[in-house]
Amino acid sequence: MTLLVFGQTGQVSGCLAARDDTTCLSRAEADLADPAACAAAIHAHAPRAVINAAAWTEVDRAEEEEALATTVNGAAPGAMAGACAELGIPLVHVSTDYVFDGAGDAPWRPGDATAPLGAYGRSKLAGERAVAAAGGAHAVLRTSWVFAPGGKNFVTTMLRLGAERERLTVVADQVGGPTPADAIAAACVTIAGALAGDPARSGIYHFAGTPEISWAGFARAILDAAGLACDVADISTADWPTPAARPLNSRLDCSATEAAFGLARPDWRAALPAVIDHHRRQAT
Numbered sequence: 001m002t003l004l005v006f007g008q009t010g011q012v013s014g015c016l017a018a019r020d021d022t023t024c025l026s027r028a029e030a031d032l033a034d035p036a037a038c039a040a041a042i043h044a045h046a047p048r049a050v051i052n053a054a055a056w057t058e059v060d061r062a063e064e065e066e067a068l069a070t071t072v073n074g075a076a077p078g079a080m081a082g083a084c085a086e087l088g089i090p091l092v093h094v095s096t097d098y099v100f101d102g103a104g105d106a107p108w109r110p111g112d113a114t115a116p117l118g119a120y121g122r123s124k125l126a127g128e129r130a131v132a133a134a135g136g137a138h139a140v141l142r143t144s145w146v147f148a149p150g151g152k153n154f155v156t157t158m159l160r161l162g163a164e165r166e167r168l169t170v171v172a173d174q175v176g177g178p179t180p181a182d183a184i185a186a187a188c189v190t191i192a193g194a195l196a197g198d199p200a201r202s203g204i205y206h207f208a209g210t211p212e213i214s215w216a217g218f219a220r221a222i223l224d225a226a227g228l229a230c231d232v233a234d235i236s237t238a239d240w241p242t243p244a245a246r247p248l249n250s251r252l253d254c255s256a257t258e259a260a261f262g263l264a265r266p267d268w269r270a271a272l273p274a275v276i277d278h279h280r281r282q283a284t
């Protein structure tokens with residue numbers, strides 16, 4: 001299957017770029033701030049399937065630039081979905097746990113009511129709705145707490161700070177499932193192939209790592225795995241105010257994804273050594 005991927009240097013798109021059957025589009029080739037250009041790129045490449053792994057991910061900045069974030073995260077995926085529907089090919093669109101308000105402690109199911117807390121979540125929800133409204137074969141794949149060996153993410157940040165400091169303060173009342181980017185990439189490919197053969201599987205799905213843990217607990221696991229003698233002190237979300245509110249409960253129920261596509265949740269603990277090794281090589 002020839003795949004067209006929006007995104008080239010992001011965490012998930014970077015993993016997809018390593019595949020021989022994939023063409024990844026950079027921002028210069030398809031800027032999501034120009035939805036029509038995204039649709040035109042799909043028509044020009046005429047792929048067998050499309051994966052949208054690009055997005056506006058600056059959660060706090062979205063509070064000040066919601067219109068642009070909504071174009072990138074909402075209108076552009078809608079234009080992609082429209083082009084895919086016209087060509088009769090599937091679209092897999094990566095979304096987020098931020099479409100929920102984070103209430104309670106039960107894992108969110110795909111059909112649960114959405115209620116984003118901020119501009120980023122609203123922009124991503126707009127994209128989900130636009131993709132579904134286009135009427136073609138599609139999967140919205142919500143995920144959470146993504147990390148990869150390269151780039152800026154929570155794991156690489158903890159490795160850097162843990163080597164520089166004796167003590168870190170980390171939020172302990174936000175809980176979710178850290179998810180390796182390579183597992184998300186592989187899931188997108190599997191889902192795209194399944195949709196090509198059976199468009200009736202279209203819908204919203206969840207895919208997140210296991211076991212669930214708090215940010216503070218995740219930080220301790222990272223530092224322990226790296227052998228870094230840095231203490232982690234728990235703080236509350238209220239102690240770490242940010243322009244955009246974060247959901248306290250980012251747990252995602254992934255059972256429908258496993259049932260439909262045979263995709264088991266990845267264990268984030270097994271992915272840490274590769275990130276740690278990469279970080280050490282980069283440091284030296």
